[in-house]
Amino acid sequence: MKWVRIGNGCGFWGDNIDAPIRLAEEGRLDYLTLEYLAELTMSILAVQKAKDPAAGFASDFLDVLSRLAPVLKDQPHLKIVTNAGGMNPSGCAARAREILDQEGTHHRVAVVSGDDLMPRLDDLVAGGHGLNHLDTGEPIAKIRDKVVSANAYLGAKPIVDALKTGAGIVITGRVADASLTVGPAAFEFGWGFGEADLDRLAAATVAGHLIECGAQVTGGLWMDADYSTRLGAVGYPVAEIAEDGTFTITKPPGTGGAVNRETVSEQLLYEVEDPARYYTPDVVADFTSAQLRETGPDVVSVSGGSANGVTDTYKVSVAYRDGYTAAGTLLIFGPKAAEKARRSGAIILEKLRQAGVWFAESYTEALGAGDCVPGVMKSAAEPAEVVLRVAVRDPRKAAVERFAKEFAPLVTSGFAGTTGYTTGRPPVREVFAYWPALIAKAAVYPRVEVA
Amino acid sequence: MATTRVPLSVIAHGRSGDKGNHSNIAVLAYTDAGFVWLRKHLTAEVVAAYFAPLDPSNVERFEAANVRGLNFMLYDALAGGASRSLRSDTQGKTLALALLQMAIDVPADHTAMLRNLTPRPPSL
Structure with missing residues (x-):
């Protein structure tokens, strides 16, 4: 069966800046994902962009990319998928292009955008899209004059389309974190986004959810971590996903941390409401259907992740x-x-x-x-x-x-x-x-x- | 049946985080016997009473039997959440550890609920 190895080297903007390089060097990866956008990061980036139209993206990514350039030369098939674009994915991509040209690497850079609803906000509301508060039901009119950013969480499909252009580096604005993993898997295996592929999308969503917070699945925050866990040398996570949606979670050999039933179970429910209904733009994933087995040292195999339908809405994050x-x-x-x-x-x-x-x-x-x-x-x-x-x-x-x-x-x-x-x-x-x-x-x- | 008082952490581990102004606390039993006990005794009402000082608007319990897990949602418990809360722990990251320190009365012989340390493959 065909496999794809996807590693996540960054769980949030502020995460360890050496981790992406080490993971790319040691992970034997097909894809490196880098996640930079917390719920309110977009508001900070929107303010930066208002001051400087060339800003508004996760600038750490450019430093990481400079250091990754030699690795990309050694591993020309390694691809990077990141939401570092923030409020200005094309600005981020332009700078990335410059860096790659200087370094003499020829990866094609593609941009996913369209998540930024701010320029269309009043038209959308006038057109009947109330953007009511998800919990309270209040209309957005209540805070309209104070809004600084409004972004839809896009899914994996535009990431697949970006990879279809032959891109080696995909830079997005706001996308669902798990979609950074679902996109590469769907592209590699030719999955669609219809009913027939929902279970596979759900399984890959479980994988994406597990690795999206970086070391939180490899020993970070593990309730039973101790000195022997070697968190000072913690390895970042790799999901090896098969064509049928089954996957393993592991980390590069020799690194610190741990991957076991406990670390994976803890992360499975992290920031989850109803585990039977984990909503993403791609699918409603049933996390209670995932079966975990320890199949080797620092290897947990996951099978059976299935879908609980799909919605016709995107989540929108307004700040x-x-x-x-x-x-x-x-x-x-x-x-x-x-x-x-x-x-x-x-x-x-x-x-x-x-x-x-x-x-x-x-x-x-x-x-x-x-x-x-x-x-x-x-x-x-x-x-x-x-x-x-x-x-x-x-x-x-x-x-x-x-x-x-x-x-x-x-x-x-x-x-x-x-x-x-x-x-x-x-x-x-x-x-x-x-x-x-x-x-x-x-x-x-x-x-x-x-x- | 004779019982003995221990911290919840003797039979379970967990993790907590935020969803806006809401917090989720996952409690994961180490063994099947522990999960049976948790399901019966660690109700939403018990957790709501424990965290009453945080004044959640509602506490709901979800199950994830595949990981022997109970997931508690504490709605409106974060004093504004990551952006607005004036607390040090704006995101409820400490709440799982707080809950795991709750005293529970388990059967005096609760060996079957304890973490089994032997069969795990060693870390490289």
Whole structure:
């Protein structure tokens, strides 16, 4: 039976920058996928693009590509599929093209776009696409004037079309994370997107879901990881998918981490609601139908992933401006540290109130005393020290900036044992809130171009 | 039947994360016997009571028997979620570990629910 080996070297923007290179060198891959876009990354990229029309993509990818260029020369058949394009996939592709030309590698670069609904937002709403909030049902009119980005999660089909152009590198905007894996599998095996292929698409979706967060399936976050797990040398995941949709999850030999029933089971349900209905643009996958077996050292075989239908909608991720936030920390040491920390937080807010400054929301934590899961975890012994963390959010930037100036004074005017003010005033950042919605697939037009 | 009090982590592992302002907590039994116990005793009501201080609007339980798993959705439990929450743990990543520290009363002889360490192939 025919197989395709797909490795994921990046689980989010900020992931280890050496992992893609190591995985490409050691993974004997057919495809390297790189995933950069969290739910709200697009809003940050939209703001960057508004300032600079050439920006708005995951710039880390260009550094990674420069370092991958020699690997691509050694392995001319290795292909890369990434959503690094963000809000500007063609801009990203143009820069990628320059890098590849400089390095003398001749991979064709293709671009998948059409996910960006922002230019059409008012037309879509006027045309009856309400983009109501998926949970609350509220109409998007409520936040329309504050929207900074609106992107449909495209599926694997445009990725297949991009690969059909002969592209060795596919750069997309927003696509479903699992589709970065489903696309190459569907292309290699000639799967369609109709009823006949839904079970295979579902199986590949399970594979894509398992590897999309990088090392989270190879020992990262594993509940039973210990020193012997060698997370310092953790290997990134490889899915070896067969033509019938069965697959194995593994990692390059000699790397740290672990692939076993536990690591794979934990990741299977990660960020899942109903495991019998995992919605993607390609298929509704039934994760409860996947059967896991340990078939070798760091090899888990998965069979039986099946479909639970397919929807006629894409998920849309809308981001809108929602005020400003800042969070500062101080260290409080000594007897009654937690009590003193909470009191110190109250003092900061009290002084600000005296200055006529208040906030839409404020929050104080004594970290080290169980406040990370507030009210649920109670620490038995009194901690020797805690980290005081105070965070605020407000529509007025000036109020949040004023808050950022109220931390340092506690070093001299607070309780004995107050220290740790070395990093300066906490930065003030804009809040982008998340508005999930659905849109009819017929109203979205995925595009494929060669850069 | 005589029971003994142990942390949930003795019979299960897990992982948690976010979906907007909602958190999912997967609890995975180490053995079939442990899964039978979890299904009967680790109800949505029990989990809702444990996490009551987080004030979820609703707690729902889903099953994934293929991985001996129960998946709990804690709706509106993240104080705004990744973007807006003022908490350190905006995404509920710690909630699985918090739940696994819950004290449970299992049969005094619960050997069949314990993690079996012997048959796993060694890591390379």
